[in-house]
Amino acid sequence: MEKWKKDYLKGILKDYPKMEDYYLERKEKLLFHTKETQQHAYANTKNKKLLISISLDRQLINLERNRKIISLCLDNATAETREIIELLYMNNKQKVNLDLVADQIYLSKRQVIRLRDAFFEELAEHLGI
Template identity: 30%
Template structure:
């Protein structure tokens, strides 16, 4: 695996616990954009134009590339993680989801050598990269 792809998968794993928050923030940015336009039509009449604001926002959220990419990455990580053996799950959780352990710390926790932990992590990364099409 290329070093850039390894770093990309590593970044996705570190951000995985916060993906739902990122999705909500992005949806809120779309639903409530910061507008600097000032309505100068004071006391104007009603418009005969149909308001399609809600429909347009739903389409915008559904088509947003950033949201779709975050959701796709989240789903791939979740799928590969759930299919992995318990030791691999402990390694990934300790290194990335919890983020407080080193490879040596995870090895001590799982009663494996650091080399075995490294191999399991690399296998996990390869499966994620394969599902994301990163090769």
């Protein structure tokens, strides 16, 4: 797998614990924008703006899609793979590396890399990249 794909997947996985917050924040921003734009539209009908509906907002759609796909891949993964992914990318408390993760779950570094890469392949396939 190319380095850019791995980096992209790592970024998505690091954001996974916060995706619900991002989703709600974006939805609230759209709702606020809609209310503000409606007030301006009543005051000045010549300057009508095109509103993006919440259901069609691309960022919201992508956040929800990514969250569902990551959840699906984590559900399909083995317990060891889930633990590897959570320790490496979803743990905000401490910095960890492959050696530390391998020691914590009693596998070799090579096995950790193999399980992580298999998870990345499945995630990339589901995301269509």
